[in-house]
Amino acid sequence: MTGGAWKELVDEVATATELSQPWRSAFEDVPRARYVPDDVFVPEPGTPRAYRTVARHTEPEEWAALVCSKAQVVTQLTPSPFDGAPTPSSSSSAPEAVARMLALLDPAPGARVLDLGSGTGWTAALLARFGTLVVTMESDPELAAQVRARVIDCQPPVTALHGDATLGHPDAAPYDAVHVGFSVREIPGTWIGQVRPGGRLVMPFGTLFSNTGLLRLTVREDGQVAEGRFHGGAMFMWERGQRPSWAQAVTDDPERAASALDPRTLLATGASRWAVGLQVPGVTWDPVAADGDRLLRLWCTDGSWATVAVDRWNKPDGVAQSGPRHLWDEACEAWSWWDGKGRPGRNRFGVSADRGGSCRAWLDSPRFTLPGALDSTAHSRPATPLPSGRSNSATGPR
Numbered sequence: 454m455t456g457g458a459w460k461e462l463v464d465e466v467a468t469a470t471e472l473s474q475p476w477r478s479a480f481e482d483v484p485r486a487r488y489v490p491d492d493v494f495v496p497e498p499g500t501p502r503a504y505r506t507v508a509r510h511t512e513p514e515e516w517a518a519l520v521c522s523k524a525q526v527v528t529q530l531t532p533s534p535f536d537g538a539p540t541p542s543s544s545s546s547a548p549e550a551v552a553r554m555l556a557l558l559d560p561a562p563g564a565r566v567l568d569l570g571s572g573t574g575w576t577a578a579l580l581a582r583f584g585t586l587v588v589t590m591e592s593d594p595e596l597a598a599q600v601r602a603r604v605i606d607c608q609p610p611v612t613a614l615h616g617d618a619t620l621g622h623p624d625a626a627p628y629d630a631v632h633v634g635f636s637v638r639e640i641p642g643t644w645i646g647q648v649r650p651g652g653r654l655v656m657p658f659g660t661l662f663s664n665t666g667l668l669r670l671t672v673r674e675d676g677q678v679a680e681g682r683f684h685g686g687a688m689f690m691w692e693r694g695q696r697p698s699w700a701q702a703v704t705d706d707p708e709r710a711a712s713a714l715d716p717r718t719l720l721a722t723g724a725s726r727w728a729v730g731l732q733v734p735g736v737t738w739d740p741v742a743a744d745g746d747r748l749l750r751l752w753c754t755d756g757s758w759a760t761v762a763v764d765r766w767n768k769p770d771g772v773a774q775s776g777p778r779h780l781w782d783e784a785c786e787a788w789s790w791w792d793g794k795g796r797p798g799r800n801r802f803g804v805s806a807d808r809g810g811s812c813r814a815w816l817d818s819p820r821f822t823l824p825g826a827l828d829s830t831a832h833s834r835p836a837t838p839l840p841s842g843r844s845n846s847a848t849g850p851r
């Protein structure tokens with residue numbers, strides 16, 4: 454049953470992503486059922502942030518349907534540092550996202566590929582089946598051991614390592630390509646230094662405002678800088694060291710004013726959220742309810758926060774802002790810049806990253822750097838989020 458369902462899924466994915474025949478064959482030959490563990494986790498309907506285990510041995514049909522589906526399959530849960538709630542910390546990525554990333558990476562058979570964030574090992578196995586020489590790295594020791602066991606029969610052999618992927622693996626450098634299986638908002642300079650000039654890096658790249666970009670960089674001939682554009686969207690879990698963390702929110706009385714912009718306009722499309730996120734470093738948002746108002750809440754690393762009343766945004770007290778940064782003003786300014794540029798879509802943006810770890814975003818060409826800096830990894834979540842003292846119900850990016 455799994456074989457037919459897998460073939461059907463590969464057909465669907467191949468059509469949607471215009472996958473080349475060699476990659477299509479690799480997907481057909483390496484079903485993810487071989488790599489996904491026996492216990493996987495699905496969200497419990499109606500109970501936010503709760504998961505139910507689907508075990509291969511007791512619910513074989515449900516398990517098989519999950520691994521033959523287009524969805525990402527959660528394979529590990531760990532307690533959230535915010536409130537202890539179970540949070541996905543590893544998964545088998547959605548087949549269509551994997552196919553798009555591998556097609557973007559476009560390695561030649563025989564290429565040396567560094568695969569970062571092994572997860573289940575499925576992507577590494579696909580790369581090997583395609584004929585590349587793969588080194589894969591996973592920071593979770595248990596997962597890394599499982600991957601080592603699962604890729605044992607791969608040809609050419611896969612080197613499966615336990616380690617922190619942000620350091621890369623200099624022993625086997627230079628690589629022709631780096632494939633990253635988690636999302637980042639800072640690009641480690643070590644990665645650039647371990648790829649040959651002309652080599653590629655493909656990674657999910659996001660901001661705390663919008664963790665949704667898929668980025669391909671090419672290392673310049675001087676070997677010092679890698680740059681390239683976004684190629685559509687991708688939603689991946691954060692690199693473990695770049696997960697958002699707690700900080701104390703500023704408790705001063707907020708400044709109140711009318712908003713210049715309807716918050717629904719600012720958040721209207723994926724493109725608007727994306728463009729704003731590239732210009733408001735460290736800022737996260739979520740919708741909350743307080744004192745009968747629907748609020749949009751923003752917060753950031755240094756304790757600054759803002760709320761905007763969604764239905765009363767243009768009233769004199771529609772916006773409350775506190776802390777060293779005026780987050781809502783920044784977001785409105787970022788939106789106006791994007792609007793003034795004719796509302797460019799995500800794929801017109803790109804990033805330049807260097808061996809020193811610096812990273813900047815641009816529009817259309819590396820010559821046109823965006824106003825505002827990109828996120829850095831020191832980020833926060835408000836401990837005391839609202840002046841009304843309501844509890845923090847945020848889930849935010851994880």
Ligand SMILES: C[S@@+](CC[C@H](N)C(=O)[O-])C[C@H]1O[C@@H](n2cnc3c(N)ncnc32)[C@H](O)[C@@H]1O
Pocket residue numbers: 542543544545546569570571572573574575576577590591592593596616617618619634635689690691692693694
């Ligand atoms: C979405 S999963 C990757 C899925 C994988 N491509 C597959 O085919 O199963 C992301 C993985 O990255 C790992 N990870 C996150 N940060 C890491 C780091 N700094 N070093 C190594 N692995 C990391 C996580 O533990 C997780 O297993």
